[in-house]
Amino acid sequence: xxxxxxxxxxxxxxxxxxxxxxxxxxxxxxxxxxxxxxxxxxxxxxxxxxxxxxxxxxxxxxxxxxxxxxxxxxxxxxxxxxxxxxxxxxxxxxxxxxxxxxxxxxxxxxxxxxxxxxxxxxxxxxxxxxxxxxxxxxxxxxxxxxxxxxxxxxxxxxxxxxxxxxxxxxxxxxxxxxxxxxxxxxxxxxxxxxxxxxxxxxxxxxxxxxxxxxxxxxxxxxxxxxxxxxxxxxxxxxxxxxxxxxxxxxxxxxxxxxxxxxxxxxxxxxxxxxxx
Numbered sequence: 128x129x130x131x132x133x134x135x136x137x138x139x140x141x142x143x144x145x146x147x148x149x150x151x152x153x154x155x156x157x158x159x160x161x162x163x164x165x166x167x168x169x170x171x172x173x174x175x176x177x178x179x180x181x182x183x184x185x186x187x188x189x190x191x192x193x194x195x196x197x198x199x200x201x202x203x204x205x206x207x208x209x210x211x212x213x214x215x216x217x218x219x220x221x222x223x224x225x226x227x228x229x230x231x232x233x234x235x236x237x238x239x240x241x242x243x244x245x246x247x248x249x250x251x252x253x254x255x256x257x258x259x260x261x262x263x264x265x266x267x268x269x270x271x272x273x274x275x276x277x278x279x280x281x282x283x284x285x286x287x288x289x290x291x292x293x294x295x296x297x298x299x300x301x302x303x304x305x306x307x308x309x310x311x312x313x314x315x316x317x318x319x320x321x322x323x324x325x326x327x328x329x330x331x332x333x334x335x336x337x338x339x340x341x342x343x344x345x346x347x348x349x350x351x352x353x354x355x356x357x358x359x360x361x362x363x364x365x366x367x368x369x370x371x372x373x374x375x376x377x378x379x380x381x382x383x384x385x386x387x388x389x390x391x392x393x394x395x396x397x398x399x400x401x402x403x
Contacts, residue, residue, distance in 0.1 A: 128220075128222075128273070128274045129220075129222060129274065130274075130275055131274075131275035131276065131277055131278075134222060134226075134229075134275075134277060135277060135279065137182070137183040137226060138226060138229045138230055138233065139233075140182045140183060141181055141182055141183060141184065141226060141227070141229075141230040142230045142233045142234060144181060144182055145176070145181070145196075145230060145234060146234070148174060148176055148198075149174055149198045151172070151198070151200075151205050152205065152234050152235040153198060153205045153206050153207035153231070153234060153235060153236050154204060154205050154206075154235060154236060154237055154238070155201075155204050155205070155206045155207075155236060155237075155238050155239075155240065155400070155403075156206070156207050156208075156209075156228070156231040156236040156238070156239040156240065156356075157206060157207070157208045157209065157239070157240045157241075157242070157396075158208075158209045158212055158239070158240070158241045158242060158243075158344075158347060159208055159209060159210050159211065159212075159242055160212065160242045160243035160244045160341075160343065160344075160362075160363065160385065163242055163244070163363060163385050163386075163388070163389060163392060164193050164210045164211060165386070165389055166208075166242075166389055166392060166393050166396065167195075167197045167208050167210050169201060169393060169397070170197055170199035170200065170201050170206065170208065171199055171200045171201075172199045172200050173197060173198070173199040174197070174198040174199060175195050175196075175197050175210075176195065176196045176197075176198075177194060177195055177196075178194040178195065178196065178211075178213075179194070181196065181227075183223075183226060184213075184223075184226060184227065185213055185217070185219050185223055185224070193210045193211045194210070194211045195210040195211065196208070196209060196210070196227065197210055201396075201397070201400060202396075202397045202400035202401050203400070203401070204400050204403075207231060207234065207236065209227060212224070212343055212347070213225075214320065214321075214342055214343055215267065215269065215319060215320075215342075215346065216319060216320035216321040216342060221269055221270065221271035221273065221346050222271055222273075222274065224271070224346065225271045225346055225347055225350040228347055228350045228351055228354065228356075229277075229280065229350065229354060231356075232280070232351075232354040232355070232356060236356065237356060237357060238292075238295070238356060238357040238358075238359070238403070239347075239351045239356045239357070239358050239359070240359045240361065240396065240399075241344050241347050241348055241351070241358065241359070241360050241361070242360075242361045242362070242363065242392070243341050243343045243344045243360075243361075243362050243363070244341065244362070244363050244365040244381050244382075244384070244385045245258065245315065245339035245340060245341040245362035245363065245364060245365065246323075246339060246340045246341065246364070246365070246366050246367065246368030246376070247338070247339055247364040247366070247367045247368060247369075248316070248329065248332055248333050248337050248338055248339055248340055248368055248369065249311070249313055249338040249339070250367075250369060251311075252311055252338070252339070252364050252367065253364065253367075254364060254365065254366060254367060254384055255363075255364065255384065255387060255388050255391075256309060256310075256311050256363075256364040257308070257309075257310055257311065257361055257362070257363060257364070257388065257391065257392060257395060258310075258311040258312065258313050258315075258338065258339050258361070258362040258363075258364055259296060259299055259300070259303075259310055259311070259312045259313075259360070259361060260291050260313070260314075260315045260339075260344075260360030260361065260362060261291060261296065261312050261313060261314060262290070262291065262314050262315075263290070263291075263314060263315040263316070263317060263344070263345050263348065263360075264314060264315075264316050264317070264335065264337060265317050265345050265349075266316055266317055266318050266319075266332075267317050267318060267319045267345065267346070268319055269319070269346075270346070270349065271346045271349055271350050272285065272349060272350075272353060277353075280353055280354045280355070281352075281353035281354060281355060282353075285349070285352060285353050287349075287352070290348055290349075290352050290358060291348070291358050291359065291360050292357040292358055292359065294357075295357055295358070295359045296359070298399060298402050298403065299359065299361075299395075299399055300312075301402070302395065302398045302399050302402055303395065305398075306394060306395065306398050308391060308394065308395055310395075311338070311364070312338075313337075313338025313339055314336060314337050314338050314339075315337070315338070315339050315340070315341065315344060315345070315360065315362060316332045316335075316337035316339070316340040316341075317340075317341060317342070317343070317344060317345035317346075318340060318341070318342055319342065320342035321342065323368070323375055324340065324368060326370045326371075327370075329368055329369065329370040330370040333369075333370065339362050339364060340368055341362065344360060344362070348360060359399070361392070361395075363384070363385050363388045363392060365380075365381045365382075365384035365385050365388070366380060366381055366384060
């Protein structure tokens with residue numbers, strides 16, 4: 128496990144490297160989940176930096192995750208996008224998988240949009256829906272704040288009420304209505320992965336009032352909250368993870384479903400940015 132000084136040195140190295148690469152500093156950060164990487168196509172004045180070029184950063188190995196950091200303008204706003212994320216199931220330490228979020232904060236990002244692909248646990252959801260995340264339950268068994276606290280970012284004991292900024296959620300609900308986009312709401316269950324849930328496990332998540340399930344997002348949200356960012360969480364419902372289903376979606380089916388939601392997701396994100 129790294130010490131606080133070691134982690135801060137890594138974050139400083141990453142921030143220094145990125146500051147040298149980009150002139151216009153971002154205000155909004157975005158994490159693009161499985162099958163959603165092409166949302167970066169609309170970014171103008173684009174600068175693309177592979178994760179492999181960034182100091183201390185592990186390489187993304189998950190299918191459907193390009194592993195690039197993209198700077199530029201989207202909807203008239205300066206943004207930085209993670210085109211693909213780093214998952215704990217890839218073997219990365221939680222603190223290493225979230226280093227970029229710390230660096231985003233130091234670059235000037237005050238608001239983080241976190242997107243992901245998720246399985247629907249709510250039987251009213253449909254494949255292709257977008258779920259606005261109201262809250263989460265961390266079933267991953269770990270936490271990115273383990274170890275020494277980074278006092279320069281946030282407190283030792285972090286309050287988690289309303290981690291997904293209520294004012295941002297209200298804007299999204301209004302945008303969805305005016306844009307005629309079907310938007311679901313619910314609680315996201317984060318599991319470690321890389322296996323999908325058994326029928327008994329899925330039933331447990333349903334019994335615990337979870338509406339969608341995935342293998343990401345929550346650790347990133349915790350680090351963003353600890354860093355004082357506003358947070359918006361959006362999940363693309365790429366399959367229905369119902370305990371009584373006769374078929375569980377494959378990895379490729381999840382990626383393909385994510386790609387099919389991109390047009391709707393892009394329209395929603397652009398409308399949100401224009402209303403902030």
